[in-house]
Amino acid sequence: MKRFIGKRKLIRxxxxxxxxxxGKPLWEHLLLKAKEMDISGATVIKGVAGFGAHxxxxxxxxxxxxxxxxxxxxxxxxxxxxxxxxxxxxxxxEEAFVTMxxxxxxxxxxxxxxxx
Numbered sequence: 551m552k553r554f555i556g557k558r559k560l561i562r563x564x565x566x567x568x569x570x571x572x573g574k575p576l577w578e579h580l581l582l583k584a585k586e587m588d589i590s591g592a593t594v595i596k597g598v599a600g601f602g603a604h605x606x607x608x609x610x611x612x613x614x615x616x617x618x619x620x621x622x623x624x625x626x627x628x629x630x631x632x633x634x635x636x637x638x639x640x641x642x643x644e645e646a647f648v649t650m651x652x653x654x655x656x657x658x659x660x661x662x663x664x665x666x
Contacts, residue, residue, distance in 0.1 A: 554590050554658040559632040563623040563639075564647040567596070571642045577621050579642055584625055587635055590658070595622040626653060 569576035577594045584592040597620035625635065632650065 555655050558590070558626050558653050558655050559629045560624060560626050560651050560653045561632055561636065562649045562651075563625070563643070564600075564649075565621050565623070565643070565645070567617070567619045567621050569643075569645060576643065577623055580623050580625075580639060583638065583642070584635060587631065587638070589625055589631060589635060590627040592623060592625045595624065596620075597622065626655065 563580065565576055567575065567577070571579040581592055581594060600620035625632065627635075636648070
């Protein structure tokens with residue numbers, strides 16, 4: 551899938567697993583919207599522990615019934631698509647830390663698209 555190779559943007563959205571959007575988990579909403587917007591790729595990563603602007607440590611606790619854990623949503627695509635996604639996401643995200651970096655995609659393989 552050579553059309554995905556080259557310079558791209560990577561955004562990382564740091565949130566809590568307790569964040570919601572329209573009654574469902576924010577991470578799920580962002581993932582579905584990224585897919586609807588034909589983004590090249592997105593991954594949700596669950597953190598073991600972390601803290602952010604509130605300096606409240608979120609960590610796994612075997613004794614706790616509810617687990618407030620950090621999540622990172624990584625999304626990669628062209629700058630144009632990432633900018634469009636972030637403009638829309640601004641309405642869905644209430645509390646988050648977002649970073650953007652330049653990346654070089656060197657491989658993007660899938661047997662279904664072997665000859666592209």
